[in-house]
Amino acid sequence: MAGDTPRRAVVVGGGISGLAAAWELSGGAHKSPAPPQIVLMESSDRLGGALRTAMFGGRLVDVGPDGFLGRRPEAFELCQEVGLGDTLVPIAGRGAAVVVRGRVRMLPDGLVLGVPTRFWPAARSGLLGLRGQLGLARDVLVPRPDRRGPIGDRSIGPLVARKLGRRVVDTLVDPLMGGIHAGSTDDMSAAATFPVLLAAAQRRGSLMRALRAEVPVPAADAPPLFWTLSGGMESLTERLGDVLNERGVEIRRSAPVERLERTGGRWGVHANGTVTEADGVVLALPATPTSLLLHGHDDEVVGLLNGIEYASVTLVTFRVDAESVPAPLKGTGFLVPRRSHPSRGSDAWAVTACTYLDQKWPHLARDGEVLLRASLGRSDDGRAAGWSDADVCDRAWSELSTFMGLTGTPLESMVVRFPDSLPQYRVHHLLRTTGIESAVARLGGLSVAGAAYCGVGIPACIASGRAAARSLW
Ligand SMILES: Cc1cc2nc3c(=O)[nH]c(=O)nc-3n(C[C@H](O)[C@H](O)[C@H](O)COP(=O)(O)OP(=O)(O)OC[C@H]3O[C@@H](n4cnc5c(N)ncnc54)[C@H](O)[C@@H]3O)c2cc1C
Known part of the structure; x- marks a missing residue:
């Protein structure tokens, strides 16, 4: 000075x-x-x-990030420090779903960032098929020893696939972890994005049991996991x-x-x-x-x-007449696995996830309407970045209609683009x-x-x- x-x-x-x-x-x-x-x-x-x-x-609707994790204190505390404590809103909906064989199916209990920690809920979910069930059973009965690397980092996909089978990765882990980062778990650092998984994988025996020990089940009176601001x-x-x-x-x-x-x-x-x-x-x-x-x-x-490297993401928010949504919505939304498209070719699903915004955040709910938000774009799929807003809306609406059985057209839509926004x-x-x-x-x-x-x-x-x-x- x-x-x-x-x-x-x-x-x-x-x-x-x-x-x-x-x-x-x-x-x-x-x-x-x-x-x-x-x-x-x-x-x-x-x-x-x-x-x-x-x-x-x-x-007022978030057309970008719509909430934050409450398990870490930083965002919650900052909101309080700047006087926004009264406007904090806890998440309302519980549970998420995944598209399997073209249908939206609820995820089983006991997942930690998509990785099962219990055999029965995942095996009985009907999501994994016989091959997936066998992968889980092997982890319980004859768990594979870890292949430790010398420097202490691994990619999440292969790590989980070796222990629990590829089906678990493709159906559960990649849609969830890949969705958060708009990337692929095949080359995603476990140390940087999921350190408890790395710690669990280095214990002896079953990965599911080790992960259970690393991530204790939250107490019934634990504070809500996600928060937003009204x-x-x-x-x-x-x-x-x-x-x-x-x-x-x-x-x-x-x-x-x-x-x-x-x-x-x-x-x-x-x-x-x-x-x-x-x-x-x-x-x-x-x-x-x-x-x-x-x-x-x-x-x-x-x-x-x-x-x-960075991935680009496009979000499209739809205001929908409740009559257009045939079945009652369960949970906060669903994920679309990368490999779930029947053709598995260049025409793969463009939508990676859909959030039921007004189920997740009840202060957004209005009678007779539903707010849906579709995410498009990943590190290995830049198609939406090259489409016009009208094409993004059409494509997202058409895919959501296939998954959810939507009818008619949306009342209103808004496309917001986040180029090069998510670091890999x-x-x-x-x-x-x-x-x-x-x-x-x-x-x-x-x-x-x-x-x-x-x-x-x-x-x-x-x-x-x-x-x-x-x-x-
Ligand atoms: C679509 C999407 C959804 C997400 N959802 C969630 C969520 O629900 N919950 C959650 O916790 N996280 C979420 N995230 C992640 C999180 O929101 C971001 O990681 C975070 O907001 C990044 O903040 P930042 O300040 O580091 O970077 P940025 O928000 O990118 O801010 C950087 C700023 O720097 C400015 N800038 C750039 N170059 C210059 C320059 N040369 N001079 C001056 N200024 C410059 C830019 O204009 C920008 O304003 C989401 C991210 C995206 C993209």
């Missing part, structure tokens, strides 16, 4: 990670008496990044923008950062033809723009960042992350945050933003 001038921090990126970083820099729950000067720069004209809420059918998830990022403003944080929208310059131990942040000098910079961006900004500063970190955590992703973080730390006065590193969920992004702020200087 020069004389009495406070240090200046620039946060680049106004998604949830960057906003959480700015919140932490300003003191977090306990406003700092002597915070640094903070400037947040966001390239678009709005805060929130992937978090998007829209007025749809006369109510004003939509974007109400969190909007509120963060307001409270940061009240704390004197300067928020610059439509300010795409084009270059970082290192001079005399400080950073020069270039945006819109001006240079903002900073003692510390938090880059809360996806991997690709982060790597562009670090070009010329460290070749190793640029290479590591460029190795993180390949095997050894955590080594890559460690390499990036240490290379960035060596540059001095710099830290990175966001979904690219240690978790894509909103709580993980908040944790990452806050940690990046704490490690800045």
